Amino acid sequence: MRSSYFIAAAVVAVTTLSGCGKKEEAPPPAPTPVVEAPKPPPMDTMPARKPGLWETAYSEEGSDGVAPVMKICIDAETDKHLGITGNDLSGDKCTKTAVSRMEDEDGKPYWAMIAECDMGSGGKTEINGKFVGDYTSNYTFTARSQTTGAALEHMNRVVNITVKSRRVGACPASMKGGDVIMPGDVKMNLFDMSVVPPEGQ
Template identity: 95%
Template sequence: MRVSSKDFASTVISTAIGVAVLLALSACGKKEEAPPPAPAPVVEAPKPPPMEPMPARKPGLWETAYSEEGSDGVAPVMKICIDAETDKHLGITGNDLSGDKCTKTAVSRMEDEDGKPYWAMIAECDMGSGGKTEINGKFIGDYTSNYTFTARSQTTGAALEHMNRVVNITVKSRRIGACPSSMKGGDVIMPGDVKMNLFDMSVVPPEGQ
């Protein structure tokens, strides 16, 4: 069969139009690809609060009560005559002269959720045959005259097995006035009116001796 040039041209045009329509429909059916997500902004890790030394306790007569979680009865209260030299060597719990044995100590001034300040402390203390003690706790109060210290204390490597333990402690300490004339720095009055001196019981000599 002979096809005229006019019919051939018409067929080519119709085919081209059909292909164009199919391509257009195909393009309409495609979803636009979402642009790639923007790179996440670089957020610097918060810097730890700067370490800050604890203030000194005011000289005078202090009452200190030490208790352990789970212990029965009322925490015993001891009275300590604190002067500058005694304060320098007092341990973290404020009832002995073990402060010089805690060589790895970090203290920072912090604020709780309500904006109230406190002192956060992490310490490692080498107590010799008494083992190594790690303490993690906080001081609430002005520290110079009245504070409460709560902490988790873990001791390992002690010669006496029962000393190797983990315990939660609470220490409440406050200045109640000047030391009486009968007491000097380091003097302690225990429950039952038992009297002793912390320097006499320690290898730490008072200044000048």
């Protein structure tokens, strides 16, 4: 009986010593958190320009002198067909256009735009830029424009452009939608110069 007691005590002692000498296993590493890819910004639609007389100045980086200012009478029909730069009726040719409402690092909103325009013999133009300001009445558009495949070689180029446009009031009685007054008081109508007919014609 006494010997059985000593044997049991020895077993307990050996087991205890073995447990003390055994290193504790490190806990398994925490699972790596799944990082979701950033979601693309939602696609937006630019608001309509307010009807009235607008002044638009178009300039290219590196050009000399002050950008010439054209005056254009914009109504709903003209606004629907105006091109991205706001000085022609090429808007219908820009079928691949994406616009997103964004904010800069200071929290100021702007519209970011990417567009591809098929200008026929004038080549394909890719535009990447942004509109700053109240687009309905006053804005500045800065962009990079690249044209390829134009019939005239000098049109195949990359330019940085700036367009400043603002509404200055109602159209005078002598002007109708699409009428433009160029520097030197040269007057023309965008619909007369384009294949786009005014609505109802």
